[in-house]
Amino acid sequence: MSEQSQPTRPPLIRLLLVLLPLAAMLASFVWIASLDPLRSFNNGAPPVEVLTVERTILDEAGIQVLVRAGGSEAMNVAQVAVDDAYWSFTQDPAGPIARGDTVWLRIPYPWVLGEAHRVAMVSNTGTVFEHEIAVAVPTPKGSAGQMRLQALVGAIVGLLPVALGLMFYPAMRGLGRQGMNVLLALTVGLLAFLLIDMTGEALELSADAAALFQGAAMVWLAALASFLLLMAIGRWRGQPEGLALSFYIALGIGLHNFGEGLAIGGAFAAGSAGLGTFLVLGFALHNVTEGIGIAAPILRIRPPLWSFAALTLLAGGPAVLGMWAGSLAYAPQWSALALAVGAGAILQVIVEVSSYLMRQNLDRQAVLLSPAVLGGFLGGIAFMYVTAALIKV
Amino acid sequence: MPADTAPSVDPSRRALLVGGLVAAGGAAIAAGSARSQSAPDTMAGHDMSAMKPDPYAAPMPGMAHGDMTTVGLVDHARNGFDPTPMLTDWDTGTTEFLPDGRTLRTFEVDAIDKEIEIAPGIFFPAWTFNGRVPGPALRAKEGERLKIIFRNYGSHPHSMHFHGIHSARMDGVPGAGLIGPGEEFIYEFDAKPFGCHLYHCHALPLKRHMHKGMYGLFVIDPDPARQTDPALAAAAASRALGSPENANWQEMAMVMNAFDTNFDGANEIYAANTIGQAYMNVPIRIEKSRPVRIYLLNVTEFDPINSFHLHANFFDYYDTGTTLTPTQRTVDLIMQCQAQRGILEFSFAEHEDGMYMFHAHQSEFTELGWVGMFDVRGPEA
Numbered sequence: 001m002s003e004q005s006q007p008t009r010p011p012l013i014r015l016l017l018v019l020l021p022l023a024a025m026l027a028s029f030v031w032i033a034s035l036d037p038l039r040s041f042n043n044g045a046p047p048v049e050v051l052t053v054e055r056t057i058l059d060e061a062g063i064q065v066l067v068r069a070g071g072s073e074a075m076n077v078a079q080v081a082v083d084d085a086y087w088s089f090t091q092d093p094a095g096p097i098a099r100g101d102t103v104w105l106r107i108p109y110p111w112v113l114g115e116a117h118r119v120a121m122v123s124n125t126g127t128v129f130e131h132e133i134a135v136a137v138p139t140p141k142g143s144a145g146q147m148r149l150q151a152l153v154g155a156i157v158g159l160l161p162v163a164l165g166l167m168f169y170p171a172m173r174g175l176g177r178q179g180m181n182v183l184l185a186l187t188v189g190l191l192a193f194l195l196i197d198m199t200g201e202a203l204e205l206s207a208d209a210a211a212l213f214q215g216a217a218m219v220w221l222a223a224l225a226s227f228l229l230l231m232a233i234g235r236w237r238g239q240p241e242g243l244a245l246s247f248y249i250a251l252g253i254g255l256h257n258f259g260e261g262l263a264i265g266g267a268f269a270a271g272s273a274g275l276g277t278f279l280v281l282g283f284a285l286h287n288v289t290e291g292i293g294i295a296a297p298i299l300r301i302r303p304p305l306w307s308f309a310a311l312t313l314l315a316g317g318p319a320v321l322g323m324w325a326g327s328l329a330y331a332p333q334w335s336a337l338a339l340a341v342g343a344g345a346i347l348q349v350i351v352e353v354s355s356y357l358m359r360q361n362l363d364r365q366a367v368l369l370s371p372a373v374l375g376g377f378l379g380g381i382a383f384m385y386v387t388a389a390l391i392k393v
Numbered sequence: 394m395p396a397d398t399a400p401s402v403d404p405s406r407r408a409l410l411v412g413g414l415v416a417a418g419g420a421a422i423a424a425g426s427a428r429s430q431s432a433p434d435t436m437a438g439h440d441m442s443a444m445k446p447d448p449y450a451a452p453m454p455g456m457a458h459g460d461m462t463t464v465g466l467v468d469h470a471r472n473g474f475d476p477t478p479m480l481t482d483w484d485t486g487t488t489e490f491l492p493d494g495r496t497l498r499t500f501e502v503d504a505i506d507k508e509i510e511i512a513p514g515i516f517f518p519a520w521t522f523n524g525r526v527p528g529p530a531l532r533a534k535e536g537e538r539l540k541i542i543f544r545n546y547g548s549h550p551h552s553m554h555f556h557g558i559h560s561a562r563m564d565g566v567p568g569a570g571l572i573g574p575g576e577e578f579i580y581e582f583d584a585k586p587f588g589c590h591l592y593h594c595h596a597l598p599l600k601r602h603m604h605k606g607m608y609g610l611f612v613i614d615p616d617p618a619r620q621t622d623p624a625l626a627a628a629a630a631s632r633a634l635g636s637p638e639n640a641n642w643q644e645m646a647m648v649m650n651a652f653d654t655n656f657d658g659a660n661e662i663y664a665a666n667t668i669g670q671a672y673m674n675v676p677i678r679i680e681k682s683r684p685v686r687i688y689l690l691n692v693t694e695f696d697p698i699n700s701f702h703l704h705a706n707f708f709d710y711y712d713t714g715t716t717l718t719p720t721q722r723t724v725d726l727i728m729q730c731q732a733q734r735g736i737l738e739f740s741f742a743e744h745e746d747g748m749y750m751f752h753a754h755q756s757e758f759t760e761l762g763w764v765g766m767f768d769v770r771g772p773e774a
Contacts, residue, residue: 078514079463081661085760086512086669088460108460124514126654128661 047073051129052210054331057139062108069097070210076124150323158257158319165291182376184357187293189380195346202339209333219340226344245297250315252349255342261322266330286387465513474525476671480645484529499540504547512669519606527648528609535587535616541580554595587615589714604694628717651693669762676766687737691729702726702754708739741769
């Protein structure tokens with residue numbers, strides 16, 4: 001086969017060739033919209049109405065919900081009932097809610113601390129959209145004290161375990177080939193657990209988002225895009241290893257912690273707080289392996305001291321940011337997106353750490369199924385699974 | 394802060410730490426499953442900084458329980474019926490004398506599909522009799538010959554099934570007066586027994602035809618001439634619409650109904666006479682020196698019973714209205730199952746002027762719209 005030589009066209013002709021189909025598209029849309037040839041399909045059915053609650057705020061002024069309309073036409077919230085009682089409410093901004101738009105519904109309802117409430121929004125066609133407030137607690141506000149408290153939580157959940165894990169660094173130095181293999185495999189195992197956990201959580205969250213965000217597709221595509229982008233960036237100058245690989249692991253874990261922080265902040269705002277120290281310790285234990293994983297690729301080199309601080313901040317710091325963002329501006333679709341991006345990043349580090357592990361050994365592929373590597377991998381997964389049992393409720 | 398087992402630490406630092414740990418605990422559980430909820434833990438401090446955790450303790454502007462209300466007003470003109478005039482809007486048809494001297498009373502009723510606003514901003518695709526829900530409150534007198542000309546302008550087969558005494562041919566069930574769209578049927582029977590009755594469409598599925606709005610009161614006044622006991626004759630006379638004895642009474646027609654706007658087998662709006670909270674927005678004016686009589690009917694679908702409770706007063710109740718002496722005396726609450734009906738008689742003559750509430754005493758029905766006020770005042774006020 002030889003290269004087909006196309007006769008080159010003048011630029012003006014090319015432009016016209018592009019404009020022609022565009023003009024045809026525009027004309028056909030105008031024709032369809034103006035003549036409405038599909039009107040015979042109109043069978044008198046009421047418009048499809050969809051209303052998704054994205055945020056709930058409980059405070060001294062009552063209950064406020066942020067709702068997003070997603071029906072086939074603009075829709076109206078005619079009445080609001082809380083616990084089967086029609087209640088006065090204001091809508092901000094008022095009027096019909098266009099598809100994709102959000103409004104606040106403010107209901108001066110005397111909610112009861114620690115109890116459940118059910119908000120029912122009735123549209124003008126009589127369709128009812130129910131929203132459950134499972135445990136009513138005051139929504140945290142963006143005060144300095146509140147932000148500090150959340151930063152502390154984020155630090156305990158994100159920074160502390162990573163720092164603790166990195167403190168194993170001196171002890172891990174001097175490990176032999178087998179020890180390194182176990183450690184790297186352990187890292188891949190814990191990352192694999194995080195990948196599965198995050199993907200599941202992202203999909204679950206995305207199911208709560210308005211349909212127009214196409215939850216599942218958004219999660220898979222965002223994860224794929226972040227994976228491909230990070231792979232491309234990572235391999236800009238050869239395959240990453242050493243400190244660079246550690247930073248990629250820290251970035252992946254950081255994105256994971258950001259997504260987790262979002263979910264935590266959101267759940268905190270939604271009122272599912274109320275636990276003991278035991279679970280906090282469980283959480284710290286669960287995340288300690290993250291620090292060990294980050295340290296694994298730099299055991300053979302002597303990185304500068306600042307890099308440990310930087311790795312800790314990169315991996316753990318996003319938890320704090322996530323907490324703030326999640327509690328102040330929680331929405332299921334954004335949390336799902338953040339988790340999906342994190343999942344892609346985790347997948348990238350799984351690939352890179354595995355490839356690093358193979359390069360470290362002469363027998364390449366065969367090492368993957370060696371007892372040390374398989375044991376480390378399964379051990380990592382098992383450790384994460386068991387410690388996760390402490391924090392799943 | 395909850396009591397803690399930690400040894401003595403600088404109290405302020407400890408408070409911060411425990412608060413943080415509690416918060417982190419919440420965070421941790423949430424991280425596992427962001428939307429799974431846990432029961433409130435007594436250990437947890439619910440530390441929300443300076444927030445007042447109990448809304449009752451906090452100043453809540455505009456948050457009095459008086460906010461239990463629908464928002465806005467129904468456009469009665471667009472509906473074509475208004476719940477206030479509807480209370481006293483009796484359809485007495487047209488009368489003529491038969492050769493034997495009896496009265497022939499003729500009613501005309503059309504079945505019409507119509508979208509109605511049942512609460513502010515909420516529209517319901519109703520099936521109606523004469524364009525209103527409930528249908529016209531038909532009123533006749535015991536012993537009259539009745540002729541009801543029924544035309545079906547709706548999109549489905551309909552009928553009028555009267556609760557009364559009549560022949561099988563006139564029963565309004567399939568094969569006996571159930572007619573298709575565009576058809577006409579004339580029901581004929583004698584008005585008996587006297588009482589507070591109803592009619593409704595008996596097309597199948599019955600539940601759907603009922604709750605779409607096809608029902609109405611059918612009141613047969615007693616004929617005083619048929620009573621031998623003077624006291625009962627007087628009672629009958631007071632119930633005979635148009636008689637001098639009846640003129641002093643403040644009579645009203647109330648149909649307890651409800652609407653399942655999303656067709657899930659449970660009602661979204663409850664009301665007396667269709668419009669949720671109509672008599673809260675426009676209280677019913679009662680002249681306190683004159684006695685009150687309510688013809689009450691329950692046609693609520695899906696819920697087995699409904700009820701009527703009068704505040705700050707008691708009433709006599711005539712179940713089904715077929716007696717001239719009360720079946721229940723001095724009660725402030727009566728129950729009605731589906732299609733049960735009766736007559737309530739009471740007086741506010743000895744009361745202070747004021748707003749007196751009435752509602753179903755199923756709190757759920759009350760708060761979903763079935764509640765109203767009597768505005769009781771003297772004639773001079």
